[in-house]
Amino acid sequence: MRISETIDYHIRGALFAMRRMYNIMASELGTTQGVAYVLINVPHGGRAATSIAPMMGMGATSLTRLLKTMEEDGLIYRKKNQDDRRVVMIFLTDKGQHLRRKARQVVIDFNKKLFEKLDPAEAAAFIKVCQIIRQEATAQAEGKSAQDED
Numbered sequence: 001m002r003i004s005e006t007i008d009y010h011i012r013g014a015l016f017a018m019r020r021m022y023n024i025m026a027s028e029l030g031t032t033q034g035v036a037y038v039l040i041n042v043p044h045g046g047r048a049a050t051s052i053a054p055m056m057g058m059g060a061t062s063l064t065r066l067l068k069t070m071e072e073d074g075l076i077y078r079k080k081n082q083d084d085r086r087v088v089m090i091f092l093t094d095k096g097q098h099l100r101r102k103a104r105q106v107v108i109d110f111n112k113k114l115f116e117k118l119d120p121a122e123a124a125a126f127i128k129v130c131q132i133i134r135q136e137a138t139a140q141a142e143g144k145s146a147q148d149e150d
Helices: 007-028 033-040 047-057 060-072 094-117 119-140
Strands: 076-080 089-091
Touching: 007 033, 007 094, 007 119, 033 047, 033 060, 033 089, 033 094, 047 089, 060 076, 089 094
Parallel strands: none
Antiparallel strands: 076 089
């Protein structure tokens, strides 16, 4: 099998193209893709800081630096969870919410363009394939096959 025939090759190529596009668009908004991704993934009710790093594929140290920068830029604020004081919650400031709306619209617009080129069955199949890939990759990283879990 040639490398260009692998699923990895095509996903990686698409991911790099999307990252480049989103980096350019984030730059036009005066931010970075990483900041925009955090903003998009912090709901109105806040999110535990510890849940953000796994979503982004980041280590805790890198996320801490990113959140510190975002706090200094006035995009987020931190607050201890009322139920568990060990948990630090991340909330968006008004400035962060404003930038979140812009970043979210960029994602929505790009996805609208994709869905204009895909029929619903193709989109559903792609999502299913991605879920299978994610499950298998996670299982492989943990040293077992996803089939072993069935």
